[in-house]
Amino acid sequence: MQKTGQPTINDVARIAGVSKKTVSRVINKSPLLNGDTRLRVETVIADIGYIPNPQARALALRRNYLVGLVHDNPNAQTVMNVQRGMLEGLQGTEFELVVRPLNRGAQSMLSDLRYFLERQRLFGVLLMPPISENESIVQLCREIGCRYVRMCSVSLDDDAHMVASNDREAVRGAVAYLIEQGHRRIGLIAGPQGFRSATERRAGFEDALREAGLPLQRSLIAGGDYTFESGLVAAERLLDLTPRPTAIFSSSDTMAAGVMHAARARGLDIPRDLSIIGFDDTPVAAHVWPPLTTVRWPTVSMGRSAALKLISGVGEEEELVEEPSLFISTLIRRGSVAPPID
Amino acid sequence: MQKTGQPTINDVARIAGVSKKTVSRVINKSPLLNGDTRLRVETVIADIGYIPNPQARALALRRNYLVGLVHDNPNAQTVMNVQRGMLEGLQGTEFELVVRPLNRGAQSMLSDLRYFLERQRLFGVLLMPPISENESIVQLCREIGCRYVRMCSVSLDDDAHMVASNDREAVRGAVAYLIEQGHRRIGLIAGPQGFRSATERRAGFEDALREAGLPLQRSLIAGGDYTFESGLVAAERLLDLTPRPTAIFSSSDTMAAGVMHAARARGLDIPRDLSIIGFDDTPVAAHVWPPLTTVRWPTVSMGRSAALKLISGVGEEEELVEEPSLFISTLIRRGSVAPPID
């Protein structure tokens, strides 16, 4: 045993009376191995508490047992949820999670990421939206041989590289619920341009109107950028309309909170005078008054599945469980929706 | 150059006509080096774009260029803020951030952490509250030679190992503000037992009352665990009191949101009938109605400073900027406080 106290492959080999390579084979579950030998080595490993050194493996394999989460922080809670899901998926494996925020706006974004991936020789990365939509980033991953899974509001890639939510259908359902309640003048606060999630959610909104035979009025659509302030401003514009919309679908909870403030500032009661539905189900949704009806997408599950996809085929022994690629969102009905009064 | 395309130290040595060790000395800024040689080597390094391989260094040095964030996820936003701060501090260095959540309740917590730290040979870790208060964890770090910085609501260690907020004083100030507004019956919703932050905030609350010569009534203190539900329940108990408190200080924003719901359920208007102050300044504070007056602690700055402390003395060249150890919180005045009406 070394002075560091950590037993190495040499210690195992010596004690078990075999060569290093044999130990290596045991560790890596090589199929061509005598059962006896394997058992003997495994016993020694368990006995002295040997753990393979990840740094040495990384050097020899030219590949690190590190999985990355690359994101652009649109929403802290969402990032944390995905992170938690990934950690669940990585639980019990030899992989660790490395988090890497990126600045979407920066010129150097691509080179930053390349530097990071090449240097650390990540095993794989989960690309969160909206950067998962950037094809040159995906191209980079392919180029340098880094596994990747993309997370997005719609499928953009094959199943092995994708965890997608069904934003369009989810929003369609949410708006259909509003229509069911009797609403006919429904406003939309859309997400920022260039975000696939914004496009999908808007499409879902339009789907619902079309299905119900309701006209699509441009004036009832306002743009936002997922922030509270943008929701506030957009809502002010919509609430200035005559006749006023009786309901608003906001493409994010945070913007929905802005809508609530705008409504309150005009003395409108929610949901009596205005119904609101948000998207995300972040903590704020449950904590505002009235509690916000919203669309919840399974961020934790998506993170977990993505992690499992990233490392699939590594442990060999682990069943090749088919991880899903499409994740269904659900409408969480709380107190911000009621039938219109007029 | 290897087939991988990444130039190695050997390439540099060959081209510069020196030995590997000399290149190594240049990389590591060894002082005993001829200026000419250094310049020549540096030129070659820049020319061919050589980047030292972190895995190889980790193996040779028995130490990884990885910094960990160990937390127990009390609050997603707080964790994200700290994480962001750390990444700012690590920006431009060779260090990467690894995130590691821990389950405070689990029996295996300590062994989980040991396994993680020993295996990955982390350079250092930032311990977030409340696990930063666990002395056996700190002991573990010392034992295995992993640098650490503790983040807490009060100083628990020497400056090199500490970033502390001044919760007690901050809460004292917040409650003093309530008293200034004319409140005399002020309720406290305390944090969970065993959390240092809970103790500190409570102490600050008591300080303020004492200073103002107000009696400390046990009945005006309710316990919570930082969750929304616990805040709701605690507030219900306080609001059942006769006479009712005219103000409540809640030890977290999330609990404060619960207080708001409880107040609303009784038809109380905030801040007319009840003033509320929270703690954390999470997004929910700004988004509830009325916007919550709260205490903001500089989580991002604390993360940044902690990261800088962790890696201080590594780059050699970088100035040994004295990073602060005490961080001052500020009272963010919004709309949830008004003078009492009775």
Added chain:
DNA sequence: TTGTAGGCGTTATCAA
């Protein structure tokens, strides 16, 4: 089925 030799890219030792 198992072992030997050599390499992964870096740093440490010690001599020149």
Added chain:
DNA sequence: TTGATAACGCCTACAA
């Protein structure tokens, strides 16, 4: 001030 040589702990190729 520099350089040869040997770690660091593991894996691949090839041989036995």
